[in-house]
Amino acid sequence: xxxxxxxxxxxxxxxxxxxxxxxxxxxxxxxxxxxxxxxxxxxxxxxxxxxxxxxxxxxxxxxxxxxxxxxxxxxxxxxxxxxxxxxxxxxxxxxxxxxxxxxxxxxxxxxxxxxxxxxxxxxxxxxxxxxxxxxxxxxxxxxxxxxxxxxxxxxxxxxxxxxxxxxxxxxxxxxxxxxxxxxxxxxxxxxxxxxxxxxxxxxxxxxxxxxxxxxxxxxxxxxxxxxxxxxxxxxxxxxxxxxxxxxxxx
Numbered sequence: 697x698x699x700x701x702x703x704x705x706x707x708x709x710x711x712x713x714x715x716x717x718x719x720x721x722x723x724x725x726x727x728x729x730x731x732x733x734x735x736x737x738x739x740x741x742x743x744x745x746x747x748x749x750x751x752x753x754x755x756x757x758x759x760x761x762x763x764x765x766x767x768x769x770x771x772x773x774x775x776x777x778x779x780x781x782x783x784x785x786x787x788x789x790x791x792x793x794x795x796x797x798x799x800x801x802x803x804x805x806x807x808x809x810x811x812x813x814x815x816x817x818x819x820x821x822x823x824x825x826x827x828x829x830x831x832x833x834x835x836x837x838x839x840x841x842x843x844x845x846x847x848x849x850x851x852x853x854x855x856x857x858x859x860x861x862x863x864x865x866x867x868x869x870x871x872x873x874x875x876x877x878x879x880x881x882x883x884x885x886x887x888x889x890x891x892x893x894x895x896x897x898x899x900x901x902x903x904x905x906x907x908x909x910x911x912x913x914x915x916x917x918x919x920x921x922x923x924x925x926x927x928x929x930x931x932x933x934x935x936x937x938x939x940x941x942x943x944x945x946x
Contacts (some may be wrong), residue, residue: 756819759885759927761833767885772817772824772838775904778803778922781860784853785813785908795922798840800877802918809851811912813852818859820904821921826895830928832883833886834897835893840920842888843873847915854882855907860902863889873909877920885927898926 759767774796780789787805794801795817805814817837826832835856845850854867867882869915883889897903909917 714787734932739753742759751843755895759827761832761886761929765833765929767927767929768780768895769836769927770824771822771836773793773822773824773925774918774921774923776821777901777904778817778819781818781906782818783808783816784906785815787812787875787911789815789817789919790816795919797919798845800920802841802920804910805911805917807914807916808911809913811910813915814909814911814917815909816853817860817919817922818862818904818906820859821901822904822924824898824903826898826928827930829893829931829932830895830900831931832888832893832926832928833894834887834927835883836885836887836925836927837867837882838921838925839880839882839907840877840879842918842920843875843909843911844916845875845915847912849873849912849917852910853906854856855906856891857904857906858891858893858897859900862906863891865881870910873917875884895928 707891759769761767776796778792778795778846780792787808789803789805791801792803795803803817837854837856839854850870850872851869855865856863871880905922907919907922911917
């Protein structure tokens with residue numbers, strides 16, 4: 697009797713395991729829904745689907761400066777003020793405020809019968825509010841822009857604006873603009889654009905970026921958005937308490 701019970705228990709466990717494997721490896725379970733109309737009853741069947749574990753998340757790699765200090769990125773911020781600045785170039789930008797959002801509407805320079813440089817697209821007032829003890833490590837500018845497939849529009853100037861003055865640090869490499877909207881990034885977490893910066897200069901409404909392009913015969917230029925991200929670390933980080941200063945109450 698005991699032997700029979702053991703055999704029965706063993707077969708029962710094996711049966712449960714086999715059924716479980718078949719459920720997991722077999723066709724997807726079906727869910728049926730019944731819809732009744734005035735003329736007929738309709739049954740709709742569809743796979744319920746199984747749980748799929750989430751894909752593994754990419755490894756997070758924080759930005760650090762050359763001293764190994766962890767950097768905090770603030771942004772991206774959009775500009776509140778955008779104008780066409782005729783201190784450089786000959787072709788004026790139209791609809792300049794369109795670069796204050798990523799929405800498909802763009803600041804534009806239309807087709808030309810000559811190869812000419814555009815004026816600066818001058819974007820400022822990025823509304824940063826960095827703390828006074830921040831140490832600036834890098835500045836990153838991202839521009840979503842396009843030319844066309846008839847002629848090669850290229851970068852002419854990409855420079856930061858400090859206290860209202862366009863600096864000489866240049867990020868243009870005369871790259872050709874894509875014929876459809878594409879995001880391009882200049883600078884980075886540890887790139888100061890050949891300048892020094894304080895939090896107040898970043899927070900200043902006159903902080904920003906100036907962009908100009910070279911538009912050839914038959915070409916045009918469109919910029920959908922411009923953003924800035926600022927990377928920094930605290931000059932007064934919270935330090936770990938000294939173990940020797942800790943005591944346990946008895």
